Amino acid sequence: MADATENQIPPHPGQMPVTSRRVLMRTSEEPPVFVNSVEFSSMGMDVFMDLGVVPVESFNAALKLFREDPSKPAPVDFHVSFRFGMSVQSAMMMYQRLVQLIQTQTQLAKAADEATGEAALEKEQGS
Numbered sequence: 001m002a003d004a005t006e007n008q009i010p011p012h013p014g015q016m017p018v019t020s021r022r023v024l025m026r027t028s029e030e031p032p033v034f035v036n037s038v039e040f041s042s043m044g045m046d047v048f049m050d051l052g053v054v055p056v057e058s059f060n061a062a063l064k065l066f067r068e069d070p071s072k073p074a075p076v077d078f079h080v081s082f083r084f085g086m087s088v089q090s091a092m093m094m095y096q097r098l099v100q101l102i103q104t105q106t107q108l109a110k111a112a113d114e115a116t117g118e119a120a121l122e123k124e125q126g127s
Contacts, residue, residue, distance in 0.1 A: 037078055047091040052080040 026032075039050040054076050062074035086094075 006007070033081060035081065037110070039078065039080075045088055047086050047088055049084045049091075050080045051082045051084070052078050054078055 035051045035053065037052055037054045039052075041048045041050075057075040062076045065072070065074040
């Protein structure tokens with residue numbers, strides 16, 4: 001069964017407000033597909049995003065070539081799992097949401113570090 005989560009998308013002036021509902025095509029028991037590389041390209045007003053994996057074996061072979069001759073670029077295989085085409089507007093929306101997510105994660109990590117530091121200081125002062 002697919003999982004669904006709702007997300008309110010803030011409208012730009014003149015746009016229709018909507019609520020998106022994410023429907024995962026995989027079951028909740030299946031692990032997500034792991035991606036360790038992203039490549040972007042464009043053609044006209046379209047942006048293409050390739051998501052995939054650089055296998056460890058390919059990375060190790062490239063590392064060996066680099067050690068032999070650091071002046072030459074070492075090729076790695078990039079196995080594309082998904083290719084997405086989108087408008088520049090969709091790419092900008094993806095960029096904005098990614099920035100918001102990173103800022104939130106950074107703020108949470110900073111708060112956790114501060115809480116951990118305060119707890120350690122209190123423990124040290126209590127000793």
